Amino acid sequence: MGAASLIDRNEGDLGGLSDVVGFHIRLAHGAVYRHFTETFSHLDLTQKQVSVLWTVDERPGISQIELGQQLRMDRATTMTIVNRLQDRNYLRRERSETDGRKQALYLTRAGEKALSKAKQCITEHENWLKSRFTVEELDKLVEMLARIHD
Numbered sequence: 001m002g003a004a005s006l007i008d009r010n011e012g013d014l015g016g017l018s019d020v021v022g023f024h025i026r027l028a029h030g031a032v033y034r035h036f037t038e039t040f041s042h043l044d045l046t047q048k049q050v051s052v053l054w055t056v057d058e059r060p061g062i063s064q065i066e067l068g069q070q071l072r073m074d075r076a077t078t079m080t081i082v083n084r085l086q087d088r089n090y091l092r093r094e095r096s097e098t099d100g101r102k103q104a105l106y107l108t109r110a111g112e113k114a115l116s117k118a119k120q121c122i123t124e125h126e127n128w129l130k131s132r133f134t135v136e137e138l139d140k141l142v143e144m145l146a147r148i149h150d
Contacts (some may be wrong), residue, residue, distance in 0.1 A: 061104040
């Protein structure tokens with residue numbers, strides 16, 4: 001069954017939009033984002049905040065600039081997220097040992113606990129998402145999505 005007939009049956013007639021790949025990506029993103037938000041609502045963390053915590057945990061001492069580059073976020077967004085996480089006592093900044101102009105980022109104990117809870121939620125969220133696909137389909141989906149974002 002083609003994409004258009006699935007949409008016609010499930011969502012109503014979308015006309016020409018049913019053939020617009022970007023539209024389907026937006027709908028899929030919206031569904032994934034809604035489920036993520038519901039899964040994480042009790043933690044009061046955003047996707048970007050969780051990504052920052054996870055990255056800092058894996059790369060203790062990473063600079064704010066390197067963090068933003070790795071997560072493909074601009075400097076202002078990175079600074080805002082780091083500031084919020086620091087205000088919540090999840091992150092701490094220290095002067096870099098290798099470059100005094102940079103600030104190194106580290107998780108606090110509270111940040112480690114928050115990340116641990118977030119990883120449990122991510123497992124729940126990922127299980128929900130992955131349940132919609134076979135293993136082969138997941139591999140192909142990730143490969144195809146990477147072509148868009150890489």
